[in-house]
Amino acid sequence: MAAGCGSAALKRCLEVLRDARNDSEQFAALLLVTKAVKAGEVDAKIRRQIFNAIGFTFPNRLLISRQPPDGCPEHTFRALGLTLLACFCTDPELAGHSQILNKIPTFNDILVSPCDPDSTSMIDDAYQCLSAVLATARGPRELVTKGTVAALCQAYLNCGYGSDRALTLLLGLLAVAEAKCWQRDAPHLLAVLSKLSEDFLKAEDMTKFELCEVLPRFIPLSPPLTQDSQGSECLCRLYNGLASILGSKLSQSQRDPALKLAACLVQACGSEWIPAGSAGSKFLALLVNLACVEVRLTLEEPHPLEAEEKKEVVTACYVLIEMGIQECLREEKPLLEDAQKMQLMRIMEEAFGAVIFYLRQVKDEELQDPFIFASVRILGAWMAEETSSLKQEICELLPFLVHYSEKLFKEGSTGPQTELVCTESSALPQDALRLLLPAFCHLTAEERPRDILISAGAPALLCNYFLRQWEVLASEHGSLTPLPSVEMSLQTTCGIFLNLVVTAPDLVRQDKTFSSLMEVLLKSLPVLLPQKDYLVLTANIVTLGLMMARILASSAVLQGTQSAKEFFEAAIRFLSQAHTEQADPSGGSLAAAVSPAYASVWADISELWFLGMQALAGCVPLFPWLPRAVLQARWLEGLSELLTRVAPASLDFELIAAFQGVLVELARASEPCRAVILSHHGLEWANLYGMAALEQCLSEP
Numbered sequence: 001m002a003a004g005c006g007s008a009a010l011k012r013c014l015e016v017l018r019d020a021r022n023d024s025e026q027f028a029a030l031l032l033v034t035k036a037v038k039a040g041e042v043d044a045k046i047r048r049q050i051f052n053a054i055g056f057t058f059p060n061r062l063l064i065s066r067q068p069p070d071g072c073p074e075h076t077f078r079a080l081g082l083t084l085l086a087c088f089c090t091d092p093e094l095a096g097h098s099q100i101l102n103k104i105p106t107f108n109d110i111l112v113s114p115c116d117p118d119s120t121s122m123i124d125d126a127y128q129c130l131s132a133v134l135a136t137a138r139g140p141r142e143l144v145t146k147g148t149v150a151a152l153c154q155a156y157l158n159c160g161y162g163s164d165r166a167l168t169l170l171l172g173l174l175a176v177a178e179a180k181c182w183q184r185d186a187p188h189l190l191a192v193l194s195k196l197s198e199d200f201l202k203a204e205d206m207t208k209f210e211l212c213e214v215l216p217r218f219i220p221l222s223p224p225l226t227q228d229s230q231g232s233e234c235l236c237r238l239y240n241g242l243a244s245i246l247g248s249k250l251s252q253s254q255r256d257p258a259l260k261l262a263a264c265l266v267q268a269c270g271s272e273w274i275p276a277g278s279a280g281s282k283f284l285a286l287l288v289n290l291a292c293v294e295v296r297l298t299l300e301e302p303h304p305l306e307a308e309e310k311k312e313v314v315t316a317c318y319v320l321i322e323m324g325i326q327e328c329l330r331e332e333k334p335l336l337e338d339a340q341k342m343q344l345m346r347i348m349e350e351a352f353g354a355v356i357f358y359l360r361q362v363k364d365e366e367l368q369d370p371f372i373f374a375s376v377r378i379l380g381a382w383m384a385e386e387t388s389s390l391k392q393e394i395c396e397l398l399p400f401l402v403h404y405s406e407k408l409f410k411e412g413s414t415g416p417q418t419e420l421v422c423t424e425s426s427a428l429p430q431d432a433l434r435l436l437l438p439a440f441c442h443l444t445a446e447e448r449p450r451d452i453l454i455s456a457g458a459p460a461l462l463c464n465y466f467l468r469q470w471e472v473l474a475s476e477h478g479s480l481t482p483l484p485s486v487e488m489s490l491q492t493t494c495g496i497f498l499n500l501v502v503t504a505p506d507l508v509r510q511d512k513t514f515s516s517l518m519e520v521l522l523k524s525l526p527v528l529l530p531q532k533d534y535l536v537l538t539a540n541i542v543t544l545g546l547m548m549a550r551i552l553a554s555s556a557v558l559q560g561t562q563s564a565k566e567f568f569e570a571a572i573r574f575l576s577q578a579h580t581e582q583a584d585p586s587g588g589s590l591a592a593a594v595s596p597a598y599a600s601v602w603a604d605i606s607e608l609w610f611l612g613m614q615a616l617a618g619c620v621p622l623f624p625w626l627p628r629a630v631l632q633a634r635w636l637e638g639l640s641e642l643l644t645r646v647a648p649a650s651l652d653f654e655l656i657a658a659f660q661g662v663l664v665e666l667a668r669a670s671e672p673c674r675a676v677i678l679s680h681h682g683l684e685w686a687n688l689y690g691m692a693a694l695e696q697c698l699s700e701p
Contacts, residue, residue, distance in 0.1 A: 383439030546615035627670030
C-alpha cells in the first residue's frame, strides 16, 4: 500500500469516517480512503470495512452536495461519492442493491454531461458502476427502464471521453435484452447503427472487419429496418460495404465475420436489403456460393468443427443457403435469373451432400449439440423443396433423422436458438420433427423412403407427436389458442398419415399406433369444428379420420361408441355445409357455390373435401348407425333443395359425382334415407344431373 496509507492508517481513516465530529475531519479521512480505492489497494475485506463504516448514506450525501471545499473543483464531492460507489460495485451483492440501482439515472447523466479534463475519473467510475449493474440479475431490466440505452447511445455518438466503453456496454446490454432495448429506444439505437454503417462503408483498413463483429448486435429482428427510411439507408450502406468485402480476396479471419453479418441481415430482412438488378443478383449468387463452399470445406474435413467459432460461421452459412433455396423457388419478381438459379441449385446440392456426410458421423453423445439441430433444420428445408436430389443419401440418413427427432421429442429438449446467429440467446424447444414434417410428407408418397421411415418407427413417433401438438393447441378450458406453427405441424402430420393410409392400408390395420391415432381424431374433431379459424386443419382431420375409419371399422373404438358418433356427426356437418346457393351473376337463376365460410380456404381444402366425401360413402355400409346420423343432420333435405333450386350447369362433374357417391350408399344402406330422397324429388334431379347410379338405385323396388 502507498506510503501514508498502510492498513493501520486505512483502519484509522475508517474509524474517523465513522466517528467524525465535523465535515472537515470526514473529508480528510475520505480523501485517504478514495486515494487507496483509486490506487487499487482495496481488497474485498477492506471494501466491506469501508461499506460497513459509511454505508450508502455518506456517498449519497456527497452526490447531492453542491458546496465543494475551498479551492476544490465544483464536482469534488460528487467525484468522491462516485469513487466510493464504484468501489462498492466491485462486490456483486452490493452492485445489485436498490441504492445502486436507484443511482442509474445519475450515472447516465454523467455520461452525457459535457466533459472537462477534471471529470474523466467520474466518467470512468460511472462506466464501472453501470458495467457492474449489468452483470447482476436485475441489472439489465433496470438499465433499460431507467434510460441507460439512450444515454449510452448519446455518449457513443458524442465521440467524447469513454465513447468506446459506451459501445462495449451497449453491446453487452443488447446481448441480454435486445428486444426490450429496441422496443424502448429504437430511434437512439438506429442512430448508432447509422454511424456504424457509415464507418463500415468508409473504412479501408481492418476497422471494416472489426465492425463486421460489432454490427450484428445492432440489427434488430423487430422493428424491421426496411420499414424506416433511416433503416433503409443503413441497409444500403451495409450492402455496399459487404459487396466490396466479399468481392475481394479474403483470409479466413476476414471472410467469417462478413458472412456472419450477411446472415444477420438475411434473418432480419430476408433478401430485401439486396437491390434488384444485375449487381444485386450477382451479389446474392456470390453470397450463397461462398456459404456453400464454406460448408463443404468445413464439413467434409475428417474432424470438423472442433472450435465453437467455426460452428457459428457454418450456422451463418446455413442461413444464407436457406435464403438461396427461397430465392431459387421465387417466381414473383425474382432476384435471380434462371441460369443463376440452376447453377446455385447444383452448388447447394453439393453443400447438402456435405451436411449429410457430417450428420452420418454424429454419435449419440453429440445429439444435444445445438449445431446438430441447425444442420437438421437446414437439411429439412432443402428436403421439403428439392424432392429428387440426393435421394440415395437421404434414404440412408432417414433412420438417423427419425432417431434424432425421437430423442429430442422424448426428452423435451431445450437449447439455444442457434440457427438465429445474431439475436439474443433464448431457451426454446428444439422441435426437430416439425422441421422435417414437410420432407416426410413428400417421402411417404414414395415406396423406398416410406418403407425406411416405417421400419425406423416413424408412425409411432408421428402419432405421439400429433397428440402432443394437439394438447398444445387445445387450452385447458377447451378453447383453442391461435398457434400457426402448431396448426401447420398438425396439418402436415395429417398429410403424412393420409399417404400411409392410401399406400399402406395393411400397416394401418395391423399397427396399434393407428388405433391410438383414431381415438385422438375422434375426440379432437368435435372440439375443432366450431372454431371457424381452423377450417384447413378440420378438413385434414375429417378426411384422415374417415379414411382410417374404413380400414379400422372393426376396431372397438368405432363400434357405436359415443366418441365415434360425435366424430361422424361433426364430419357430416363439415361436409354438408361446404356448398350453398347464390345468385348467378350472368343471369337471373341460382347457382351452386362454395359457402362463404369455406371460400377463403377452398383452394387448400377442396381436394380434402372430395376425398372426405368419397371416404364417407365408403363408411356408410360399414357402420349401420351412420345413416341415422345423416338423417338427424337433415343433410338429405338440404342437398335435395340445393339440387332442385340451382341451375344444373353450375355444378361440375366432380361435384355431382361426389354427391352421387354418398347418396347411392345411403339409399342402399337405409330405407329411411331412400324414402327421404324420393320424397324430395330424388328421381327427377338424379335424372337431371345425370346421376345414373342413383337413378337406378332409386328405381329398384
